[in-house]
Amino acid sequence: MTINSSNGAVAEVRLVTSSRGIRDGSHKWQTDEKFSRQNGDVMYSGIPDNIAMSHESLLDTLYSSKVYAKIWNVASQALTKSQPPVLHPEYTKPGGTEYVYRELDFWTSGFFPGSLYLLLERERRYKSTVLNWAPDTTITPHQMQLEFACKWWTVNLHQNAYLATTHDLGFMIFPWAQKAWELNRDQDAYDTIIQASETLASRYVARVGAIRSWDTCITKRYAFTDPQKDFLLVIDNMMNLDMLFWAASELNDKEMYQIAVNHARTTQQFHVRKDFSTTHLTVFDPDTGALKSKLTNQGFNDNSSWTRGQAWAIAGFMQTYNWTQDISFLETAQSCADYFWGQLPANGIPLWDFNAPKDIQQPPDTSAAVVASYGMLLMHEALIGRNQPSAYFDRALHILKGVCSIHLNMPDEFVVSLSKIDTAEMASDNSQHEVRVRHGNGIPETILGGATINNYEFAPRRWANHGLVYADYYFLLAGNKLLEMDSMESATKNAI
Template sequence: MRHLPYIAILATLFISCQHKQNDFEVQKELKYCEQQARKTLAQIPNDSLFPRSISKGKTNWDYVDRADWTSGFWPGILWNLYQYTGDKLFKIKADSATRELASNAYTASFDHDLGFMLYNSFGNGYRVTKDSSYKKVLLAAADSLATLFNPTIGTILSWPSMVKKMNWPHNTIIDNMMNLELLFWAAKNGGGQKLYDIAVKHALTTMKNQFRPDYSNYHVVVYDTTTGRVIKRITHQGYSDSSMWARGQAWAIYGFTMVYRETHEQKFLDFAQKVANVYLQRLPKDLIPYWDFNAPDIPNAPRDASAAAVTASALLELSTYVGEKRQSENYFDKAIAMLKELSSSKYQSREKNDAFLLHSTGNMPIHGEVDVPIIYADYYYLEALLRLKEIENTHKLKF
């Protein structure tokens, strides 16, 4: 699990003796994830295929190749399970799956998702093993991602394919906040100040242009490449251009929390709280969002467990940075409540299939992966559990 040291240092500042986990047993849920992952390992045809989602009525995964934006999540899961269990089987399989993705770092940058692909795989691998060959790939990937940065606009081009397909001269999607982590890591590990500056500028420009007055975000902002001005703000996966797409808001909460961690600039911490607060204020009682907060068929709209998992992991981290005790505890408590619900029989796959979680929604407007297990939901669910485990361990040492 990446970024645990900051939790070990900061968790004791805010967790009081009153914060007991009650009936939530994180160790039990981690064991469940381990058991489910072993099922997938027994089924996966070879290491060049990566689980993405499970279609309705199926028990096994549908697989993608290395070029898919989700390819890094499965190796990341394996690395995190290796760290948790110490079982060398997970290390062997993680290494093999990770190395299958190496060529993505040396291909002319075709997408902003190099962070998802390579930081979740090679990044977790390097954190656990310190293998120098992983570091080399990560630095190459960061350099490739940086080629998509437009200094006139101040953001990374998210989808090069949409320039011609949709006549979007320079498009930036909120998901891209997640891929800045690769640049920050590279800047600290030999890549140079330029990568840090690109990541910060992207975050600042996104903060300025991609949010409404209530701090909900637009999925896509399209820019003029000559002047840098905003042409339009639209959605691609949300209900409408003016709606709050659940996973997009989750990416924003996670992304700006991470940017604060890397920069220690108060404005990013303040902003992370604002985008988190509007999300929390509009959640249903069980804290698992509908795929879009403005979906017209609520309460019958599909849920998105992936957005809940991303947010739970982000809130655990965010709670360690917030100085105001009540707010810090609110974020922590909400994260626990989300994890409890995701760990219930309603959302866990158990005997139904090989995934960790049910009821995620990928791309509702095109009816893609609606109300099914999706690999990134599993990745962030496991990440959140491991973050909580580290916090619990620190809590026990403190009290």
């Protein structure tokens, strides 16, 4: 990689970026990507890193108590109820502020409790780092309150492990149950993951070599209503393999492992195009395994690149590589990420579809942005582990900076209400106080705006430019991945 300095000198450099270098902007360069400086802006593939946010400000934003307060504001509303939640937040309406809720068996039900568990992970594993990177996090609810909220919001979700009508069990179960097991050794959560994985594997059809995504699908343009005639497969399904691989590893189940590998290979073959954009939906003959058609269900058209689908491919193939160490999955993830990066506008925020007409204003999709950034962090980690050059750490940060600079909603904040309690000895105890959220009128309940569930013109219903629960979840997950990378680097240095 060449750097053109201010005096015209050219140098070959490589980039090895760790999360420790984020705060002060210090990086080691180890990449073969074209790089130059123009007017003080770092340029990658024509995209200037001129977003008005420093590395320090990014960390302050990612780990601020104001982000915690957004999640706690919604979570605490359920804690005074007589029964645990059976409805879970999904999205805010375009222009709206309050969450719209869905039934517990809807595919997004696992993301909000998953967000709670990500906050708990920060408390348990990375508290000192978070305090160092975002000093305003000293005032938050007691950890035991957060632990209770995690349990309260998930007690009704275990039953979803038996849902044999969906491929989304990885989304519905793994975001919270994996953390419940890792952090608490929660046996119920462990059993739920195993059951959900067995249920998911039961949707595998050997002739196709994949796990069935949807049983039916109806739009204003086409309808698939008979699973005996049509096998539907979507790119999103790559993200559910992580749970399947995890369970296969725990059980030493070679058949389950092979199901996940076969699914990834089928997706790789039929969903990834020659230019490494991706097809959203493929339809197969379930009896012969023959491909019948390639369509979109949420993108601009059948041949376009729906950006969240592209992001699912990046993260999903990276997760699959991490489990299999099959270099082809890493290469596919890289190529999909390079395509994604090459289509981004300068601000780092993808539109909902890379091929949507540019002559009219198109809505963004921050959920695609944060999923892709998470996948790029996984990619950077894998490449550095292989002693290969990586530009993906800085790409991930560029995207996160864009999201934080443009689509961060107005904050909530924690406030402390002090109370004075008289004791029997006529003394006073001033140590008791309540931590609550100050949530202003007209402020959205989500951390981020600018997400787009579905803007396909033939969709039964279209939502664009709004808050979305899984945009917030992957925003938090990317933050936790940075914390994990920093922790691993520290442990390695201490061992040396």
